[in-house]
Amino acid sequence: MTTTTAATPEAVAIAMEDALDWAVRDSLTTYVTKIARGGYTVDGGAVEREGGVFSFPLRRAVREGADWRFSFVGSVRFVAHGGLMDILIKDPEIVVGPDRGVLATHVADDPDELLAVVALAAALPEADEAGLTWSGVPTQLAPAAVDLFGTVYPAGTEMAPISIRIALDS
Ligand code: HEM
Numbered sequence: 001m002t003t004t005t006a007a008t009p010e011a012v013a014i015a016m017e018d019a020l021d022w023a024v025r026d027s028l029t030t031y032v033t034k035i036a037r038g039g040y041t042v043d044g045g046a047v048e049r050e051g052g053v054f055s056f057p058l059r060r061a062v063r064e065g066a067d068w069r070f071s072f073v074g075s076v077r078f079v080a081h082g083g084l085m086d087i088l089i090k091d092p093e094i095v096v097g098p099d100r101g102v103l104a105t106h107v108a109d110d111p112d113e114l115l116a117v118v119a120l121a122a123a124l125p126e127a128d129e130a131g132l133t134w135s136g137v138p139t140q141l142a143p144a145a146v147d148l149f150g151t152v153y154p155a156g157t158e159m160a161p162i163s164i165r166i167a168l169d170s
Pocket residue numbers: 025027028031035081084085086148149150151152153
C-alpha cells in the first residue's frame with residue numbers, strides 16, 4: 001500500500017518590517033480624488049507611504065511545499081460618487097509558487113471571501129539569507145476582479161507593481 005503525504009504547511013517567523021507595498025493603480029487614486037470627488041481611507045494597520053503606495057504589514061508566512069502564502073493586514077477603501085463607487089482592498093494575501101503568483105483580497109461584499117485581484121508577473125524568487133524581496137513586480141488585473149473596479153478595466157489591465165520584503169530566519 002502506498003500513502004501520499006501532502007506537504008505540511010510550515011509557518012515561518014516574521015519580522016516587524018515585513019510588508020507588502022502596493023499602490024493598487026495610480027490612475028485610480030487620481031480619478032477618485034481629483035475627478036470623482038471622493039477619497040480613500042487607509043485602516044487596520046496599513047499605512048500610506050510616499051508616492052501613494054499603501055503598505056500592508058505581514059501577519060503570517062506559510063510555506064506549503066514549493067508554494068508560499070503571505071497574509072497581510074490592513075485595508076484601503078476608495079469611495080466616490082456618493083458611495084456608488086466603493087472599492088475595498090482588505091487583508092491582502094499573496095500565494096506564489098515556482099510558476100504562478102496571485103494577490104487576493106477580502107472585499108466589501110463578503111468578508112469571508114477572498115477575491116483574486118491581480119496576477120503577478122514573477123514567480124517566487126530564490127530566498128537568500130536576507131529573505132525574500134521583490135521590487136516592482138508587474139501585475140495584471142485578474143478576470144475575477146473586473147467587477148470590483150466597476151468593469152472599467154478589462155482583465156489583464158496593468159495594475160500597480162508590487163514589492164514585498166520578507167525576512168526569513170532560517
Ligand atoms: C455616478 C456614476 C459615475 C460616473 C459619472 C463616472 C464617471 C467616470 C468618468 C468620466 C471616468 C473617466 C475619467 C477619466 O477621463 O480619466 C471614469 C473612470 C473610472 N470609473 Fe467611473 N463613474 C461613475 C461610477 C463609477 C463606479 C460605480 C465605479 C466603480 C465601482 C467607477 C470606477 C471607475 C474607474 C475604475 C475608472 C477608471 C479610472 C482610471 O484609472 O483612470 N466609476 N468614471
